Amino acid sequence: MQPKTDAPEYRQLMIDKLRENNVEEFRSLFFELHPYDQAKFFLKLDQPDRMLLYQILSPEEMANVFENIRDDKNRYKSLLEEMHPAFAAKMMEYMYADDAADVLSELTKEKISSYLTIMDAQAAKSISELLDYEQFTAGSIMTTEFVAINANYTVRSTMDLLRKEAPDAETIYYLYVIDEEKHLVGVLSLRDLIVHEDDTLIADIMKKKVYSVSVADDQEEVARKMKDYNFLALPVVDFQHRLVGIITVDDIIDVLDEEASDDYSKLAAVSDVDSYDPNAVSAAKKRLPWLIILLFLGMFTAGLIGQFEETLNKVATLALFIPLIAGMAGNTGTQALAVAVRRIATGEGTSERVWKIILKEAGTGLITGTVCGIVVALTIFIWKQKFFLGLLVGLSILSTLTVATIAGAFVPLVMHRLRIDPAVASGPFITTINDMISILIYFGMATLFMNYLL
Amino acid sequence: MQPKTDAPEYRQLMIDKLRENNVEEFRSLFFELHPYDQAKFFLKLDQPDRMLLYQILSPEEMANVFENIRDDKNRYKSLLEEMHPAFAAKMMEYMYADDAADVLSELTKEKISSYLTIMDAQAAKSISELLDYEQFTAGSIMTTEFVAINANYTVRSTMDLLRKEAPDAETIYYLYVIDEEKHLVGVLSLRDLIVHEDDTLIADIMKKKVYSVSVADDQEEVARKMKDYNFLALPVVDFQHRLVGIITVDDIIDVLDEEASDDYSKLAAVSDVDSYDPNAVSAAKKRLPWLIILLFLGMFTAGLIGQFEETLNKVATLALFIPLIAGMAGNTGTQALAVAVRRIATGEGTSERVWKIILKEAGTGLITGTVCGIVVALTIFIWKQKFFLGLLVGLSILSTLTVATIAGAFVPLVMHRLRIDPAVASGPFITTINDMISILIYFGMATLFMNYLL
Numbered sequence: 001m002q003p004k005t006d007a008p009e010y011r012q013l014m015i016d017k018l019r020e021n022n023v024e025e026f027r028s029l030f031f032e033l034h035p036y037d038q039a040k041f042f043l044k045l046d047q048p049d050r051m052l053l054y055q056i057l058s059p060e061e062m063a064n065v066f067e068n069i070r071d072d073k074n075r076y077k078s079l080l081e082e083m084h085p086a087f088a089a090k091m092m093e094y095m096y097a098d099d100a101a102d103v104l105s106e107l108t109k110e111k112i113s114s115y116l117t118i119m120d121a122q123a124a125k126s127i128s129e130l131l132d133y134e135q136f137t138a139g140s141i142m143t144t145e146f147v148a149i150n151a152n153y154t155v156r157s158t159m160d161l162l163r164k165e166a167p168d169a170e171t172i173y174y175l176y177v178i179d180e181e182k183h184l185v186g187v188l189s190l191r192d193l194i195v196h197e198d199d200t201l202i203a204d205i206m207k208k209k210v211y212s213v214s215v216a217d218d219q220e221e222v223a224r225k226m227k228d229y230n231f232l233a234l235p236v237v238d239f240q241h242r243l244v245g246i247i248t249v250d251d252i253i254d255v256l257d258e259e260a261s262d263d264y265s266k267l268a269a270v271s272d273v274d275s276y277d278p279n280a281v282s283a284a285k286k287r288l289p290w291l292i293i294l295l296f297l298g299m300f301t302a303g304l305i306g307q308f309e310e311t312l313n314k315v316a317t318l319a320l321f322i323p324l325i326a327g328m329a330g331n332t333g334t335q336a337l338a339v340a341v342r343r344i345a346t347g348e349g350t351s352e353r354v355w356k357i358i359l360k361e362a363g364t365g366l367i368t369g370t371v372c373g374i375v376v377a378l379t380i381f382i383w384k385q386k387f388f389l390g391l392l393v394g395l396s397i398l399s400t401l402t403v404a405t406i407a408g409a410f411v412p413l414v415m416h417r418l419r420i421d422p423a424v425a426s427g428p429f430i431t432t433i434n435d436m437i438s439i440l441i442y443f444g445m446a447t448l449f450m451n452y453l454l
Numbered sequence: 455m456q457p458k459t460d461a462p463e464y465r466q467l468m469i470d471k472l473r474e475n476n477v478e479e480f481r482s483l484f485f486e487l488h489p490y491d492q493a494k495f496f497l498k499l500d501q502p503d504r505m506l507l508y509q510i511l512s513p514e515e516m517a518n519v520f521e522n523i524r525d526d527k528n529r530y531k532s533l534l535e536e537m538h539p540a541f542a543a544k545m546m547e548y549m550y551a552d553d554a555a556d557v558l559s560e561l562t563k564e565k566i567s568s569y570l571t572i573m574d575a576q577a578a579k580s581i582s583e584l585l586d587y588e589q590f591t592a593g594s595i596m597t598t599e600f601v602a603i604n605a606n607y608t609v610r611s612t613m614d615l616l617r618k619e620a621p622d623a624e625t626i627y628y629l630y631v632i633d634e635e636k637h638l639v640g641v642l643s644l645r646d647l648i649v650h651e652d653d654t655l656i657a658d659i660m661k662k663k664v665y666s667v668s669v670a671d672d673q674e675e676v677a678r679k680m681k682d683y684n685f686l687a688l689p690v691v692d693f694q695h696r697l698v699g700i701i702t703v704d705d706i707i708d709v710l711d712e713e714a715s716d717d718y719s720k721l722a723a724v725s726d727v728d729s730y731d732p733n734a735v736s737a738a739k740k741r742l743p744w745l746i747i748l749l750f751l752g753m754f755t756a757g758l759i760g761q762f763e764e765t766l767n768k769v770a771t772l773a774l775f776i777p778l779i780a781g782m783a784g785n786t787g788t789q790a791l792a793v794a795v796r797r798i799a800t801g802e803g804t805s806e807r808v809w810k811i812i813l814k815e816a817g818t819g820l821i822t823g824t825v826c827g828i829v830v831a832l833t834i835f836i837w838k839q840k841f842f843l844g845l846l847v848g849l850s851i852l853s854t855l856t857v858a859t860i861a862g863a864f865v866p867l868v869m870h871r872l873r874i875d876p877a878v879a880s881g882p883f884i885t886t887i888n889d890m891i892s893i894l895i896y897f898g899m900a901t902l903f904m905n906y907l908l
Contacts, residue, residue, distance in 0.1 A: 003663040034665070036683050163649050172645055173627055190644060191626055195617050209457040211488070227711070229490050230704040232686065249703055250684040253710065257681070260714030264792060267721050280817030287789050288822055291855075294785050295826055298778035299833060305774045312770040319766050319773035320759045323780050323889050324752035330784075330885075331748050335741050338718060363734030368742055372749050379753060401745075431784075435777050 004032045011041060018052050026056060039068035043075065047082065059087055063094035066103065070254060076106045080115075089115050093123040096170055098143040098251070101130035130245075138222045139215035141255065142236045142245030143170045148178050151186060151203035155196050162190075171248050174233045177206050184210055184235055184243040212237045215244060222247060223255040263341060267334070297432040301326075304436055308443035315453050317384075318446055321393050322439070324376075328397060329404040329438035330431035332368060336361050336408030337430050344416050354413050358406060365405025373398035388452040392445055400438040407434060458486045465495060472506050480510060493522035497529070501536065513541055517548035520557065524708060530560045534569075543569050547577040550624055552597040552705070555584035592676045593669035595709065596690045596699030597624045602632045605640060605657040609650050616644075625702050628687045631660050636696040638664055638689055666691045669698060676701060677709040717795060721788070751886040755780075758890055762897035769907050771838075772900055775847050776893070778830075782851060783858040783892035784885035786822060790815050790862030791884050798870050808867050812860060819859030827852035842906040846899055854892040861888060 004010060010029070017026035030038060042053065042065050054062070069075065080088050080103065092100040092115065104112050104127065112131065116124040126144050133139030147169050149158050158175065166172050175193065177186035186206030196205055212235045213222045226234055226249060236245040305312070305322070312318055340357070377394030381387055408430055446453065458464055464483070471480035484492060496507065496519050508516070523529065534542050534557065546554040546569065558566050558581065566585065570578040580598050587593025601623050603612055612629065620626050629647065631640035640660030650659055666689045667676050680688055680703060690699040759766070759776070766772055794811070831848030835841055862884055900907065 003665055032663075034683055159648065166645050166649050190648075191620050194613065194644075195620050209486075211457055227704075227707050229488055232703070249686070249707075250681075253681050253703075253707060256707065256711060257714070260711070260718070261796065264714070264718050264721065264796065267718065267792075280814050280821060283793075283814070283818040284821035284825075287786070287818065288825055290789070291782065291786060291822055291826055292829065295778070295782060295830060295851075296833075298781050299830075299837075301777045301781070302774040305777070306771075309770060309774075312773050316763060316766040316770055316773070317760075319770070319776060320756040320763075322773060322776045323755045323759070323893070324749070326777050326781075327752050327755070327885070327889065328745065328749060332741070332745060335744070338721075339737075342715065342718065360734050360737070364737040364741065367734060367738035368745055371738075371742055372745055375746065376749060376753075379750075383753075397749075432781070435781065439777070 003034060005034075005037050011044070014041065015045075015049060018049060018056070021052070023056055035064045036068045038065045043069060043072060050079075050082065054083055054087060059090035060094040062087075062091045066091060067095055067099045070099075070102075073102070073106060076103045080107070085115070086118060089118045092127070093120050096143055096145055097123070097126040097130055098141065098245075100127050101140075105131060105135075133215060136219050137215060138213045138217040138219060138236050138247060139245070141219050141222075141251050142215070142247045143251075144245050145170050146176060146233075146235075146243075146246040147172055148176050148182075148243060149202060151177050151179070151201070151206065153202045154198065155193055155200045155202070155205075156198040158193060158202060159198075171233050171246070174235075174246070176210075176235050176243055176246070177202060178243050181240075182242040184212055184237050184241060186210060187235070210235065212241075213247070214239070219255050220259050223252045223259070226252045227256065267338065267341075294432065297429075298435075301432070301435050301439060304439050305443065308447060311443060311447045311450065314450065315446070317389065318443070318453075321396075321442070325393065325396050325400055325438045325442050326435045328372065329400045329434035332365065332401050333404040333408035333430045333434040336365070336405045337412055340409045340412040344412065354417070357413060358410055361405050361409040362402065365402040368405070369398040369401030372401060388449070392442075392449065392453065396438070396442040396445060399441050400434075403437050403441070404434040407437065457488060459488075459491050465498070468495065469499070469503060472503060472510070475506070477510055489518045490522045492519045497523060497526060504533075504536065508537055508541060513544035514548045516541075516545045520545060521549055521553045524553075524556075527556070527560060530557045534561070539569070540572060543572045546581070547574050550597055550599055551577070551580040551584055552595065552699075554581050555594075559585060559589075587669060590673050591669060592667045592671040592673060592690050592701060593699070595673050595676075595705050596669070596701045597705075598699050599624050600630060600687075600689075600697075600700040601626055602630050602636075602697060603656060605631050605633070605655070605660065607656045608652065609647055609654045609656070609659075610652040612647060612656060613652075625687050625700070628689075628700070630664075630689050630697055630700070631656060632697050635694075638666055638691050638695060638697040640664060641689070664689065666695075667701070668693070673709050674713050677706045677713070680706045681710065721792065721795075748886065751883075752889075755886065755889050755893060758893050759897065762901060765897055765901045765904065768904065769900070771843065772897070772907075775850075775896070779847070779850050779854055779892045779896050780889045782826065783854045783888035786819065786855050787858040787862035787884045787888040790819075790859045791866055794863045794866040798866060808871070811867065812864055815859050815863040816856065819856040822859070823852040823855030826855060842903070846896075846903065846907065850892070850896040850899060853895050854888075857891050857895070858888040861891065 014026060014029050017029060030041075033041065042050065045053065057065070066079075069079075083091070092103065095103070100123075104115065107115075116128055119127075130140070130142070130144065145168055147162065147165050149161065153161070162172055162175075173190045175188050175190065176184060177188070179185050186202070186208050187210045188202065188206045192205055211225070211229065211231065213225065215236055215238055222234065225231075226247070231249070233246050233248045235243055236247060238244050340361075343357075373394040376397050377390040380390035380393055384390070411430060411433075468480060468483050471483060484495075487495065496504065499507065511519070520533075523533075537545070546557065549557070554577075558569065561569075570582055573581075584594070584596070584598065599622055601616065601619050603615065607615070616626055616629075627644045629642050629644065630638060631642070633639050640656070640662050641664045642656065642660045646659055665679070665683065665685065667679065669690055669692055676688065679685075680701070685703070687700050687702045689697055690701060692698050797811075827848040830851050831844040834844035834847055838844070865884060865887075
């Protein structure tokens with residue numbers, strides 16, 4: 001039997017029941033859905049309908065819905081604010097602590113503490129501890145709901161404990177073994193557990209070598225580690241190697257997805273391609289800062305060409321090839337940039353090899369430049385019957401491509417060494433730098449060899 | 455205790471033992487490592503050292519290593535060829551069928567069947583079945599090593615079965631329930647299983663609504679589904695709804711990563727940013743096809759400007775703003791393109807709303823165009839003291855940005871409806887189209903209003 005999803009007809013049926021205040025039928029339809037589809041249904045409702053929903057669902061049921069709107073974080077704030085504060089606080093008590101912390105982190109300090117004060121003390125404590133970790137660290141994405149056992153437990157007593165904790169823990173497939181000071185001393189999987197006799201001591205079957213990450217580790221590093229080693233969960237330890245939380249694979253998928261979107265956005269010079277704006281004005285507001293910066297960089301390029309106005313006045317034909325040369329410089333630079341950024345992102349761009357990479361890119365630039373230079377020179381010669389013009393454009397392409405390729409690789413690598421996110425050196429910026437370089441080369445050569453062109 | 459990784463000193467120690475043929479010490483060092491680190495160590499070895507390794511490791515141990523070189527698929531072929539064929543075949547028998555199929559899919563048909571014939575018949579059958587599924591479908595990434603049970607099993611008999619199958623199955627955390635015709639009829643998690651009494655019937659505790667995917671579903675869709683619903687595994691059914699395999703979360707992470715890289719590569723006009731070439735010639739070979747195409751597109755732009763040579767001869771200053779206008783058109787088009795491509799990738803760009811998106815983008819383009827147009831007109835007026843030139847460039851920017859934004863969103867959306875991968879409409883192509891549009895607008899207006907410019 002295929003589960004129901006929020007198909008348009010089903011959706012409309014639910015909305016009808018909701019508005020008729022037919023609580024029973026609405027609830028039976030609603031709970032047919034997977035929490036993710038419940039969240040999708042919820043997000044598409046208009047505000048009056050959402051207000052009806054808050055009357056019908058318990059805070060615990062609403063918590064389940066709220067945990068599944070991870071992709072629309074920008075809506076957390078306004079949704080919380082339309083709920084009754086007591087309802088919202090109760091709901092966050094029922095959420096996994098890491099998800100609740102995620103929701104609260106979108107609010108102001110004052111708002112956060114006002115919610116925490118009306119919450120159950122225990123829940124408030126775990127949430128506020130998570131809020132203390134810096135953004136983008138392992139601490140900020142970990143959960144504190146995990147199963148920890150002692151090495152002197154038996155398989156039987158562990159299974160008993162699991163049966164009790166299973167409903168609350170985020171994962172029960174890895175069990176972490178701690179000593180009296182809460183130091184992480186071992187790990188075993190549920191798979192290991194079930195294949196052993198009931199009387200076996202945990203100490204005898206646990207793995208003593210445990211892969212773990214520190215609370216302060218970068219979330220992207222943690223994500224790469226989980227991906228490479230195929231873990232379903234990783235323990236997080238503090239600076240004394242005490243177990244403080246775990247990170248599960250679903251959080252990691254979100255991190256990898258965010259980081260990929262982020263790199264992609266920066267290459268395209270948009271703040272965040274994933275936060276789609278249904279509104280033209282707010283979309284324009286997000287894109288304008290980039291465009292204005294690029295506009296002024298473009299004015300510099302115009303100024304640069306202005307320096308060669310005399311040359312241009314003599315041979316106006318030169319203007320024809322400006323977009324071609326600048327465009328090729330931009331394209332080749334973006335290619336080199338993309339390769340370098342991805343290398344760094346996948347952790348392959350180690351510092352020791354920077355010069356080797358640059359050298360290799362210089363070689364690549366020289367080869368592509370030579371080929372493209374010859375092609376363009378021949379084309380112009382055939383098309384315009386002008387030998388020296390073809391030679392000039394060909395040589396410009398050759399030198400431009402070489403320089404642009406090196407610049408494309410060099411800038412992100414250097415930024416990485418200076419600990420700036422290299423993806424910031426986004427496509428358009430490299431393109432603008434390469435525009436200027438290419439124009440300098442092209443007009444410089446044209447001015448030098450003016451006699452041959454006339 | 456932190457596990458060992460392939461740090462340089464540790465690595466060197468292993469290589470020394472390997473070359474001394476100190477089998478015992480080498481093996482004890484090697485098996486300290488996680489299979490992923492074993493694979494990393496293996497991949498960095500020179501060929502003579504790898505040949506030594508094949509003598510020391512059993513096919514089963516080597517299978518474990520080979521399953522972890524997923525990120526370097528282009529090396530499968532040459533590595534297999536340097537092994538003794540019988541050793542390679544034995545190794546693939548021990549690998550998970552989906553991983554073995556992945557390795558073999560890099561070879562020619564003849565090679566594949568020669569390996570399959572010397573393999574154990576059972577293993578060869580599962581592998582060749584997987585090889586029959588089309589690339590990029592659920593069938594091609596699923597595994598056939600899963601645990602299936604009957605509804606009339608009890609919790610106890612299921613646990614007994616699990617203990618037996620645990621070492622071979624790729625995951626035991628989801629158990630799939632099938633009827634006599636192998637139709638998928640239910641699912642339960644190991645978590646559900648352990649909280650119930652030993653005598654409970656599976657039929658009474660299984661979930662009858664099972665999320666599943668079809669063998670022919672696109673792998674990207676499957677990945678999105680697993681991400682959205684937070685599944686650790688998804689069952690794959692054939693057209694008669696018979697269970698044929700499962701897809702685990704680790705495979706899905708690889709798919710998401712590949713797709714993100716792919717979109718990123720296309721925006722940058724590189725074939726594949728992730729397959730890093732240490733060699734300049736092969737890197738150049740990969741980038742040249744794109745560059746040559748872009749070169750000829752650039753020649754069209756040159757030809758277009760050539761149509762306005764007379765205008766240029768009269769007012770050479772016009773050339774100054776070519777890169778600015780063309781650049782802005784490129785940037786704004788790439789922004790709109792990136793937003794549209796990501797929307798489609800995340801499954802949000804449904805066909806019904808295409809016109810709404812285009813309309814919204816037109817609004818965004820008009821706003822950004824107006825703002826940038828005013829800024830540039832004022833700047834030129836202050837800088838050059840030329841009122842009409844400023845007005846001309848400002849108006850060109852206004853209309854160019856509007857058109858370019860619409861084109862940036864329109865092209866990928868239309869391609870998506872025509873079932874072409876919209877990411878192919880990569881940044882540089884949109885940029886070239888927008889270059890031409892912008893030049894037509896700019897020089898067209900300049901020619902029309904020539905009297906005011908002189």
